Amino acid sequence: MFRYRDSEVAKKIVEKLKGIDLKIRIMHVCGTHQDTIVRFGLDSLFKQSGIEVRQGPGCPVCVTTTREYEEAITMAKKGNVLATFGDAVRVPGRASSLLDLRAEGCDVRIVYSIEDAVNLAKKTGKNVIFLAVGFETTAPSTAVTLLRDPPENFTVLNCHRYVPPVLHALLEMGDLAIQGLLEPGHVSTIIGLRPYQMLSEKYHIPQVIAGFEPLDVLMGIYMLAQQIKKGEAKVENEYRRSVKPEGNVKALAVLEKVFEPVDLAWRGFPVVKASGMKLKNKFQNYDARKRFEDQLKELENMDFPEPKGCRCNEILRGLVNPQDCQLFARACTPSHPLGPCMVSIEGACQIEYKYGGGPR
Amino acid sequence: MCLAVPAKVKEIKGDIAKVDFGDGVTRDVNISLVDVAEGEYVIVHAGFAIQVLDKEEAEKTLKLWEELLSTAETSPSGKY
Ligand code: SF4
Numbered sequence: 001m002f003r004y005r006d007s008e009v010a011k012k013i014v015e016k017l018k019g020i021d022l023k024i025r026i027m028h029v030c031g032t033h034q035d036t037i038v039r040f041g042l043d044s045l046f047k048q049s050g051i052e053v054r055q056g057p058g059c060p061v062c063v064t065t066t067r068e069y070e071e072a073i074t075m076a077k078k079g080n081v082l083a084t085f086g087d088a089v090r091v092p093g094r095a096s097s098l099l100d101l102r103a104e105g106c107d108v109r110i111v112y113s114i115e116d117a118v119n120l121a122k123k124t125g126k127n128v129i130f131l132a133v134g135f136e137t138t139a140p141s142t143a144v145t146l147l148r149d150p151p152e153n154f155t156v157l158n159c160h161r162y163v164p165p166v167l168h169a170l171l172e173m174g175d176l177a178i179q180g181l182l183e184p185g186h187v188s189t190i191i192g193l194r195p196y197q198m199l200s201e202k203y204h205i206p207q208v209i210a211g212f213e214p215l216d217v218l219m220g221i222y223m224l225a226q227q228i229k230k231g232e233a234k235v236e237n238e239y240r241r242s243v244k245p246e247g248n249v250k251a252l253a254v255l256e257k258v259f260e261p262v263d264l265a266w267r268g269f270p271v272v273k274a275s276g277m278k279l280k281n282k283f284q285n286y287d288a289r290k291r292f293e294d295q296l297k298e299l300e301n302m303d304f305p306e307p308k309g310c311r312c313n314e315i316l317r318g319l320v321n322p323q324d325c326q327l328f329a330r331a332c333t334p335s336h337p338l339g340p341c342m343v344s345i346e347g348a349c350q351i352e353y354k355y356g357g358g359p360r
Numbered sequence: 361m362c363l364a365v366p367a368k369v370k371e372i373k374g375d376i377a378k379v380d381f382g383d384g385v386t387r388d389v390n391i392s393l394v395d396v397a398e399g400e401y402v403i404v405h406a407g408f409a410i411q412v413l414d415k416e417e418a419e420k421t422l423k424l425w426e427e428l429l430s431t432a433e434t435s436p437s438g439k440y
Contacts, residue, residue: 009425009426032363032364085406112406112407113390113406113407113408114406114407115390115407116407134406137364137405137406137410138405138406140393140408140410141390141393141405141406141407141408144390144392144393144408186364186403186405186410189364189403189410189411190410215425219425238421240414240417240420240421241413241414241415241417241418241421242403242411242413242414243411248393248394248410248411250392250393250394250395251393251410254393345363346363
């Protein structure tokens, strides 16, 4: 409906980027940005202009930890109906994925939205557990659903996370030098500009919120390059057709009603302060971890090592690229994924496999 | 899973709208997180509309790009 793929404009932006002549590294935290960048070959255009763009922890299915998937797997094994999004069922746990369990007769369902899971609970009368993965973009749908008194046999295995705290953690850890952040358009559609302003103040880092058409991304990177060149550290909004400065106020209000921040581990990160969305006490009845506490006892003292040889941990911090993994496109492919970054359509490894080159 | 795509709102019934993703296929989505009217475009994620696309801003962005590109080395930030 809009002309956001105009190649004339794209060419001009690339020319201008080359003219700026910087050696910089920029991070984004969104699988959809990565998809646009690799699919349209923008990564090589950026490289020619001296700009390296890395994906950070911007794939919700990837940053969800093995422990969380193991909780879902355990509950599915104990006879509950486990419902979740398509990508999440394929992430390997310690021994198997949720999808593998189906072959063993467990009831694992792929749903398009949380409402499908609620309907399943209404229809079957069975215990339906919804594995709720996702950032601020997804969490409002969980919140709205819980505010509408779903049936008692419906519960949520809640793995929702806030994005800004992990950005703080990334910049705080500082193990990768980055000069700018391209912020995710749809998370920002919900949260608005304010959370980023604090980051810019504290770390003096330029930030641009961008949409997902190739021109949006090109423009976002160009705006970052301009800021870096001028030594500025502002929060700019390229995606104004969707992102309002205040965000989506309705969605923020329901989030606030249902969730509160809690310290939480992310894959690839130690515990990140106030980055988890905890269900408030009022909603404990819908908390699968509370309701089925007994079923999860066996996981209490367990360790959850990452798949052997898999470098998702480092990929999620932007430290390495998929090709740096020995297993990439060899032992690990989308039809036989060893780590979450190859499972998810937002994972760096799957995106590289789909549009990029083969193994190094 | 985090994909979010624009769709046109065809018909509204309470919290549910029939939307068209541009491929002629209509789907029901929940619109309780937005204030939207029939004929407008929304961004849909996991069965929920998360925002109404602002047509005016969309056009402004296009114009801004064109302007920006016709002038040498002006920062877009001045206009944002
Ligand atoms: S290629 Fe596979 S094994 Fe290697 S980091 Fe990616 S997901 Fe992990």
